[in-house]
Amino acid sequence: MDITNIDFKKMNDIIPTIIQDSKTNEVFMLGYMNKVSLQNTIKTGDIHFWSRSRNMLWKKGETSGNQLKVKEIYLDCDGDTLLIKVQLIGINVCHTGKRTCFTKQLSFTQK
């Protein structure tokens, strides 16, 4: 299984990529990868994303220092979503200074 199994065409070259702690399974964030950012990620072992708002490649942690080291890469059944298990080098993943991007809990009463 390699990069050729990913359906970049279907997704207009933008693949949603779930970033998960390899030790605790905590989900840190969702980013987006195009083919080049995934190639850079595989080549270097450091997470690289495609920024949809800035239209550019970026290496996670390049300015913040909070880098993400790749441990394992998974593709889903449809070939259009990635799940990457990582080791966080640093203290937090989110630009808000929190460990994860998913800290806002929505009101929900269990049914």
Add this chain to the structure above:
Amino acid sequence: MDITNIDFKKMNDIIPTIIQDSKTNEVFMLGYMNKVSLQNTIKTGDIHFWSRSRNMLWKKGETSGNQLKVKEIYLDCDGDTLLIKVQLIGINVCHTGKRTCFTKQLSFTQK
């Protein structure tokens, strides 16, 4: 924190939604929700998605019986991604008959 904090407009009413096991933190799948499918999810406690390929709402497990009961709902820092912790009612989540959609591991040599 509620549904009004979600940036549906930015995402053309299609919010990527990570589905995670509430007990083990295993990531089961990534689906997509529009406002109505999220409202149905919150109202019933059962995961409802928006199908991009079929252009219709669908309740997860409606035909397969593998339903997902909502435990907690989180929104990310940008307001454009959901993470929902669930309890799986049934045996598997993936239409391929596997427990999770992320079973294909990509070749990667740790750096």
